[in-house]
Amino acid sequence: MRKNELTGALYPVSYYLGLVAMTLGALQLIPALTSLVYREWNILMVFLCTASIALILGLSMMMLGFSRRREKLSFGVGLSVSAGAWGLGMLLCAIPYRLCGNYLSYLDSCFDVMSGLTTTGLTLVQNMDHLSNGVNMWRHLLTFLGGQGMIVLALTFLAKDAGGAYTMYVGEAKDEKLMPNAVSTSKRIWSISMFYLLIGSVVMSLAAFAAGMRGGRAILHGIWIYMSAWSTGGFGPMSQNVLYYHSALFELVTVVFFVIGSFNFALHHAVLSGNRKELVRNIETVTFTVTLTLTASLTALGLMRAHVYPNVMALFRKGFYQLISGHTTTGFMSIYAKQFYYEWGDIALFAITLAMLFGGSACSTAGGFKGIRTGIIFKTFQAEIRQMLQPDSRRREQRIHHIRDIILTDKAVRSAFVIVTAYIITFSIGTLAGMLAGYPLAMAAFESASATGNVGLSIGITAASMPAFLKVTYIIIMWLARLEFMSVLALIAYGLRKVKRSCSQKYW
Numbered sequence: 001m002r003k004n005e006l007t008g009a010l011y012p013v014s015y016y017l018g019l020v021a022m023t024l025g026a027l028q029l030i031p032a033l034t035s036l037v038y039r040e041w042n043i044l045m046v047f048l049c050t051a052s053i054a055l056i057l058g059l060s061m062m063m064l065g066f067s068r069r070r071e072k073l074s075f076g077v078g079l080s081v082s083a084g085a086w087g088l089g090m091l092l093c094a095i096p097y098r099l100c101g102n103y104l105s106y107l108d109s110c111f112d113v114m115s116g117l118t119t120t121g122l123t124l125v126q127n128m129d130h131l132s133n134g135v136n137m138w139r140h141l142l143t144f145l146g147g148q149g150m151i152v153l154a155l156t157f158l159a160k161d162a163g164g165a166y167t168m169y170v171g172e173a174k175d176e177k178l179m180p181n182a183v184s185t186s187k188r189i190w191s192i193s194m195f196y197l198l199i200g201s202v203v204m205s206l207a208a209f210a211a212g213m214r215g216g217r218a219i220l221h222g223i224w225i226y227m228s229a230w231s232t233g234g235f236g237p238m239s240q241n242v243l244y245y246h247s248a249l250f251e252l253v254t255v256v257f258f259v260i261g262s263f264n265f266a267l268h269h270a271v272l273s274g275n276r277k278e279l280v281r282n283i284e285t286v287t288f289t290v291t292l293t294l295t296a297s298l299t300a301l302g303l304m305r306a307h308v309y310p311n312v313m314a315l316f317r318k319g320f321y322q323l324i325s326g327h328t329t330t331g332f333m334s335i336y337a338k339q340f341y342y343e344w345g346d347i348a349l350f351a352i353t354l355a356m357l358f359g360g361s362a363c364s365t366a367g368g369f370k371g372i373r374t375g376i377i378f379k380t381f382q383a384e385i386r387q388m389l390q391p392d393s394r395r396r397e398q399r400i401h402h403i404r405d406i407i408l409t410d411k412a413v414r415s416a417f418v419i420v421t422a423y424i425i426t427f428s429i430g431t432l433a434g435m436l437a438g439y440p441l442a443m444a445a446f447e448s449a450s451a452t453g454n455v456g457l458s459i460g461i462t463a464a465s466m467p468a469f470l471k472v473t474y475i476i477i478m479w480l481a482r483l484e485f486m487s488v489l490a491l492i493a494y495g496l497r498k499v500k501r502s503c504s505q506k507y508w
Contacts, residue, residue, distance in 0.1 A: 011065040018061025019154045020085040025054030035134030043134040050096040078167020079490035090114050100135050102126050104464050114475045117146035118482035121234025121331035121456020124464045128239040136237045140224040147231025147365030148193050155186035176266040176363040192268050200226035211247035229257035231365045234331025234456030241333045262328035262360030266403050283400045284361040284371035295355040299323045302347030327355035329367040331456020340459045356453040367454025373416040380413050422485045427452040433473040451477045
């Protein structure tokens with residue numbers, strides 16, 4: 001890309017980043033309204049001020065690139081916009097966190113924002129049990145937004161012929177075409193999410209009432225927990241997370257919602273359009289069933305050998321709940337963090353670490369390897385073994401079923417192996433960083449798997465007291481894993497190219 005192309009690309013990039021900033025500023029009016037209703041005047045002023053900052057910045061950036069907004073972005077630049085939007089979003093959304101008084105530093109605030117936007121759920125917040133309603137609304141709104149995607153939300157406000165929309169959509173680790181173009185697909189994703197939000201909030205509020213909560217508090221908790229469940233985000237309004245409610249019904253309802261939330265948006269679109277058979281035919285639901293059965297069996301075996309829980313009900317509520325929460329990359333917990341390390345034993349700990357890496361579905365709110373990649377890799381091994389045993393005349397094309405029958409090409413196989421390898425490398429780096437910080441291998445691997453899979457289960461490492469370099473490492477890991485590496489790498493390459501050309505021209 002030449003200098004004039006790089007410079008020219010800055011104007012449409014400015015427009016789209018400005019649109020994201022404007023969107024985030026407008027969203028802050030929701031926690032501001034919550035603070036107004038509950039008379040939290042200091043928090044209200046925080047959100048009004050930070051919303052104004054985001055809106056003014058966003059408007060300025062949009063005006064700078066307004067005349068060039070319809071220009072087509074190259075694929076690399078489009079990916080860079082997606083990655084840059086998440087970086088900008090983190091910096092802007094961390095400001096109200098820092099000003100609210102519940103975070104020890106701006107770095108801790110950035111950590112929690114990235115954790116929320118990537119639907120991870122690890123947190124460094126202080127005095128969580130006494131957070132204001134406005135801040136709690138912002139925490140859960142961020143994880144709900146992150147599940148659907150910031151770019152996806154921003155694209156819903158654009159016209160159908162917006163330049164570069166598809167490349168930005170793909171840059172947010174989504175490549176399903178529910179509708180003819182990226183903008184209409186984004187609108188469909190949000191319509192699906194809002195449909196479930198209405199139903200889920202009512203059901204979770206009723207579950208909160210059944211658990212003993214009353215009035216507006218039950219409604220707020222119901223909305224917040226639903227947002228985290230659907231977005232597989234794992235945030236809770238109380239420090240004990242789901243354990244706080246002491247209700248088997250409440251836990252069961254959350255399982256239903258976070259399992260549904262871990263499914264592909266294309267699958268939701270197909271089922272809501274009447275194609276219910278897709279639930280049992282889709283490669284991702286089949287793969288999820290197999291990996292969940294495998295890891296759940298290992299977890300049960302490990303817990304029974306360790307004699308941790310006395311009966312089947314306890315095994316389900318304390319063992320299986322954590323396992324499926326980890327596999328769907330939700331991160332809800334009904335036990336204390338340290339119990340993983342001191343009670344579960346090596347086999348169960350290995351199983352849940354593996355489940356967190358497997359993750360949910362592609363183009364969903366979940367993280368991890370994704371079911372479609374795990375399924376493709378299994379199909380590839382199956383095909384190779386068959387080809388070794390059968391004569392050439394009996395070889396045939398490999399197919400998978402994902403909304404439709406798809407021929408398994410070499411390109412698809414390579415892509416699956418590359419992304420899974422990138423996840424494994426990232427997980428290994430996170431594990432090494434944890435060990436360098438002084439934690440045992442099992443603890444470091446568990447927490448790294450949680451960050452890499454955008455899960456949120458914690459074994460006790462994530463805390464405000466952990467070293468700053470580990471906080472930064474987890475932030476980068478969560479960012480990379482949520483966007484599935486390519487858009488972040490494109491942003492880095494784009495920045496390095498600009499620096500290289502600038503230095504080259506200055507030298508000459």
